[in-house]
Amino acid sequence: MTTPDPSNIGDDLGLGLRLPGRGTEDERGRRRLHPISPLVHGASALPIGIILLLAFGGGGLIRFGAVSIAVAILGGLVVAILVAAWQYLVWRNTWYWFDDDGDFRVDSGVLTKRQRRLQLSRLQTVDVTQPLAARIFSMAEVSIEVAGTHDSRVRLRFLTLAEGRALRNEVLARAAGLRHDTVEAPEAPIVKVPAKELAVSLFLRTTTAVLLLLTVLIVLTSFLSGGWGAVGLALVTGGLPIVLVVAEFMKYFDFTVSESPDGLRLHFGLAKRETRTVPPGRVQAIEIVEPLLWRRYRWVRVKVNIAGVGGGDSGGNKEETLLLPVAERSVALEVIGRVLPGLDLDRLDWQPAPARVWRRSPIQGGRLAVAWDDRVFAARRGRVTRRLTVIPHVRAQSVRLTQGPWERALQLASVHVDSTPGPVHIVGLHLDAGQARQVADDEVLRAAEGRRGDHGTRWAADS
Amino acid sequence: MADRTEQAFSWSEGWHPVSSRLITARRITLALVYLLVVAGVIVLFVLPGIPQWIPVAALAAAVVVFIWLWWLIGRRVRSFGYAERGDDLLVTSGILFRRLVIVPYGRMQLVDVKAGPIDRWLGVTTVQLHTAAATTDASIPGLEPDVAADLRDRLARRGEERSAGL
Numbered sequence: 001m002t003t004p005d006p007s008n009i010g011d012d013l014g015l016g017l018r019l020p021g022r023g024t025e026d027e028r029g030r031r032r033l034h035p036i037s038p039l040v041h042g043a044s045a046l047p048i049g050i051i052l053l054l055a056f057g058g059g060g061l062i063r064f065g066a067v068s069i070a071v072a073i074l075g076g077l078v079v080a081i082l083v084a085a086w087q088y089l090v091w092r093n094t095w096y097w098f099d100d101d102g103d104f105r106v107d108s109g110v111l112t113k114r115q116r117r118l119q120l121s122r123l124q125t126v127d128v129t130q131p132l133a134a135r136i137f138s139m140a141e142v143s144i145e146v147a148g149t150h151d152s153r154v155r156l157r158f159l160t161l162a163e164g165r166a167l168r169n170e171v172l173a174r175a176a177g178l179r180h181d182t183v184e185a186p187e188a189p190i191v192k193v194p195a196k197e198l199a200v201s202l203f204l205r206t207t208t209a210v211l212l213l214l215t216v217l218i219v220l221t222s223f224l225s226g227g228w229g230a231v232g233l234a235l236v237t238g239g240l241p242i243v244l245v246v247a248e249f250m251k252y253f254d255f256t257v258s259e260s261p262d263g264l265r266l267h268f269g270l271a272k273r274e275t276r277t278v279p280p281g282r283v284q285a286i287e288i289v290e291p292l293l294w295r296r297y298r299w300v301r302v303k304v305n306i307a308g309v310g311g312g313d314s315g316g317n318k319e320e321t322l323l324l325p326v327a328e329r330s331v332a333l334e335v336i337g338r339v340l341p342g343l344d345l346d347r348l349d350w351q352p353a354p355a356r357v358w359r360r361s362p363i364q365g366g367r368l369a370v371a372w373d374d375r376v377f378a379a380r381r382g383r384v385t386r387r388l389t390v391i392p393h394v395r396a397q398s399v400r401l402t403q404g405p406w407e408r409a410l411q412l413a414s415v416h417v418d419s420t421p422g423p424v425h426i427v428g429l430h431l432d433a434g435q436a437r438q439v440a441d442d443e444v445l446r447a448a449e450g451r452r453g454d455h456g457t458r459w460a461a462d463s
Numbered sequence: 464m465a466d467r468t469e470q471a472f473s474w475s476e477g478w479h480p481v482s483s484r485l486i487t488a489r490r491i492t493l494a495l496v497y498l499l500v501v502a503g504v505i506v507l508f509v510l511p512g513i514p515q516w517i518p519v520a521a522l523a524a525a526v527v528v529f530i531w532l533w534w535l536i537g538r539r540v541r542s543f544g545y546a547e548r549g550d551d552l553l554v555t556s557g558i559l560f561r562r563l564v565i566v567p568y569g570r571m572q573l574v575d576v577k578a579g580p581i582d583r584w585l586g587v588t589t590v591q592l593h594t595a596a597a598t599t600d601a602s603i604p605g606l607e608p609d610v611a612a613d614l615r616d617r618l619a620r621r622g623e624e625r626s627a628g629l
Contacts, residue, residue: 307595397594397599398566408561416598444565444567448569
């Protein structure tokens with residue numbers, strides 16, 4: 001382990017503490033995380049430690065009253081100190097830097113050493129997030145993700161917010177082929193989702209609204225009939241949607257879309273503020289969702305597939321990637337226009353499913369249709385909740401034709417245009433079998449045509 | 464009218480079926496699974512306190528299902544087919560749920576060749592294609608090992624030539 005240059009040792013907290021390694025680079029240009037990171041880890045373990053202690057020794061603790069609370073806090077502190085001590089070792093052994101090939105490198109590991117090299121030409125996203133504990137210390141976590149099937153994400157915990165932003169800009173600039181000392185890309189806000197609109201829209205989502213209505217009915221009938229047996233059920237039908245609404249509200253609170261030279265930048269979250277950058281040309285497919293009760297406000301939600309995001313990360317947790325949780329249609333179309341330039345949904349020539357489709361899908365049958373122009377393929381479905389999906393021909397991975405027994409009896413078939421993993425699935429349901437095959441074959445040709453005209457990934461260097 | 468569906472899921476020329484040895488391989492697997500079923504029925508016969516008709520009915524049902532699956536395997540395997548076109552590979556399969564997958568060579572990220580123990584013994588191999596989409600699901604079972612190796616090399620070469628970014 002190299003000793004850092006003493007002249008660079010900083011006093012970041014203004015407490016007279018001299019912390020080694022702060023802001024230093026060793027002779028190979030390797031950088032360290034912020035030295036108070038172990039403390040942040042320890043602080044985030046504090047409540048967990050207390051909860052665990054209460055859970056295991058709960059009975060005994062309750063008996064001893066106030067003393068027990070002191071014991072629990074003390075125990076939590078011990079856990080936090082242990083975590084912090086371990087994280088100190090992690091911190092000492094973690095280095096990150098940009099190597100001479102322009103790759104991002106991370107060396108880490110206390111017992112098992114690990115060296116990782118991220119090819120920035122395959123960069124998907126750089127997120128700066130502030131989990132609650134980090135927020136208290138005004139620290140931030142930077143996670144960098146490249147295209148790859150598994151474990152393609154590194155998380156740097158923690159840097160100061162300013163350092164985190166600077167690192168994000170450096171990564172984005174290097175990936176885009178710009179000089180890496182470019183100043184922070186200026187942001188110009190385009191859309192801000194008002195809290196009221198978000199809250200109202202979440203309550204008016206079809207499932208939420210149906211469940212809440214059901215709850216009201218259950219409570220009413222219980223009240224009128226005098227039997228309270230169904231109240232337990234009402235707790236579930238009423239509680240579940242409220243929990244979901246609150247969770248989504250917290251997650252997407254103050255959702256802001258801004259334009260920056262790196263692409264669209266999304267900021268959102270109440271307790272945990274997240275930042276996501278969507279570089280142009282990385283959007284694989286979009287979906288415009290319009291639940292029944294949103295229509296009178298002309299509201300829509302926009303989902304996107306971004307390669308490497310949303311299909312479940314190395315931790316395996318699935319995430320719905322949104323471009324906008326709720327916005328007026330015209331606003332949404334403007335934002336979509338920035339990630340898929342030249343898209344004009346009104347000029348698409350919709351090819352509907354044949355009339356006999358009502359025998360397969362009586363409700364949504366009349367809305368099923370596909371359309372395409374020289375850039376994109378689009379499919380729509382859904383009557384109660386309208387869904388419109390769009391994929392640029394260039395982004396189509398493969399094309400599938402499927403037919404179930406019921407479709408077969410009616411000579412219908414569905415066309416799927418496969419996109420990278422994510423919330424958006426593009427499917428033209430229940431078309432005439434012959435027409436479906438024609439659409440599939442044509443789409444493959446258009447995709448091939450599109451790929452021939454597609455350019456490299458270092459998009460900023462081209463323009 | 465049924466031929467319109469046939470047309471939709473096929474390709475007129477250069478269409479290859481898969482080896483009929485796959486039928487044997489799958490029927491052997493079925494028979495092995497059925498050994499467990501037979502064991503279960505025998506246990507029913509031996510156990511005291513169970514009316515005789517229960518194991519008899521179970522046996523009859525098992526036999527009927529066995530015959531049906533035996534026949535279905537033949538049809539399912541014969542439903543597999545693939546065709547190599549200029550720029551893409553077509554794979555079709557399924558009887559009840561029909562499927563046709565068109566994978567452009569330039570989109571292939573990985574070509575897997577695999578064979579289980581029974582498959583190896585009978586000389587059948589599966590070639591599976593992967594793209595960046597998890598939903599692509601294009602696998603061709605029941606190829607003879609050298610045919611599979613040739614196909615893999617051809618696909619890999621064409622993939623290399625036409626490779627495109629995401």
